[in-house]
Amino acid sequence: MNESEKFPSFSLEALRRRDRQEMSRLVEAFSGVVYRLGMKMLGDPQDAEDVLQSTFLKVFEALPTFEGRSSLSTWIYRIAMNEALMILRRRRPEVGLALEEGNDEDDEPLSKPQALVDWCCLPENELLSGEARRVLDEAIRKLPEKLRTVFILRDIEGLSTEETAEALGLSETNVKTRLLRARLRLREMLSEYYGERVKESGLYG
Amino acid sequence: MDRQDCQHLLAALGEYIDGTLDEELCREIEKHMAECENCRVVVDTLRKTIYLYRVEAQEESLPQEVRHRLLARLELEG
Numbered sequence: 495m496n497e498s499e500k501f502p503s504f505s506l507e508a509l510r511r512r513d514r515q516e517m518s519r520l521v522e523a524f525s526g527v528v529y530r531l532g533m534k535m536l537g538d539p540q541d542a543e544d545v546l547q548s549t550f551l552k553v554f555e556a557l558p559t560f561e562g563r564s565s566l567s568t569w570i571y572r573i574a575m576n577e578a579l580m581i582l583r584r585r586r587p588e589v590g591l592a593l594e595e596g597n598d599e600d601d602e603p604l605s606k607p608q609a610l611v612d613w614c615c616l617p618e619n620e621l622l623s624g625e626a627r628r629v630l631d632e633a634i635r636k637l638p639e640k641l642r643t644v645f646i647l648r649d650i651e652g653l654s655t656e657e658t659a660e661a662l663g664l665s666e667t668n669v670k671t672r673l674l675r676a677r678l679r680l681r682e683m684l685s686e687y688y689g690e691r692v693k694e695s696g697l698y699g
Numbered sequence: 700m701d702r703q704d705c706q707h708l709l710a711a712l713g714e715y716i717d718g719t720l721d722e723e724l725c726r727e728i729e730k731h732m733a734e735c736e737n738c739r740v741v742v743d744t745l746r747k748t749i750y751l752y753r754v755e756a757q758e759e760s761l762p763q764e765v766r767h768r769l770l771a772r773l774e775l776e777g
């Protein structure tokens with residue numbers, strides 16, 4: 495899948511001379527995804543709105559220097575992710591990088607899956623109930639930053655491995671390992687919740 | 700998840716789920732899953748995990764007032 499095919503194409507030339515119509519088109523095409531990225535990264539509507547506004551201010555400011563080596567969408571995702579990370583660090587300066595490191599290093603062996611309850615059989619309305627959605631949101635915020643960024647771009651936004659690597663300044667190998675770690679961690683957290691729902695429903699054992 | 704086969708499967712799981720693993724390895728994984736209930740559950744629940752996040756994210760839309768404030772900030776209104 496190629497990210498750039500999901501979005502309409504834009505005239506860089508028109509954007510650079512600040513053509514209002516072209517700028518509006520760009521905003522319409524990307525404001526939804528940038529806001530969503532902010533929500534998933536920060537979990538707070540006000541913070542997500544800050545990400546949204548500062549991303550577009552940066553995008554229009556930096557467009558004259560955009561070289562077009564990556565696609566426009568990947569470039570916008572990269573700016574949005576940087577804005578989100580900046581707000582995250584400003585918000586909790588006490589959580590230094592030290593806490594983020596130390597586990598989930600890329601070369602560490604994967605930990606064995608623990609939860610082995612099959613909860614796939616739960617009905618969709620239970621998998622996506624209001625309570626379940628809160629569990630989904632909490633789980634993603636419990637991921638270490640470097641796993642969360644990869645999961646959001648790859649699995650939620652649907653960027654390719656290559657595009658994600660480009661947006662985050664990582665190697666493709668790192669993207670793959672971090673993505674698998676993120677997915678496995680989320681699976682464990684969701685299994686805790688859904689496993690209980692399965693037991694309650696009597697569908698299991 | 701103690702057997703060596705299970706460990707192998709775990710390492711290849713990302714690419715297996717993304718459909719980028721080569722065919723021969725895919726067949727090995729599927730053969731293993733057919734006889735290892737634990738790995739089958741891990742694969743199924745892992746796929747479902749990704750699916751749920753995708754569905755949930757599709758429903759997240761930009762609130763109208765947030766959109767208006769953005770356009771105002773960028774002086775693109777009207």
Ligand SMILES: [Zn+2]
Nearest residue numbers: 704705735738
């Ligand atoms: Zn197994």
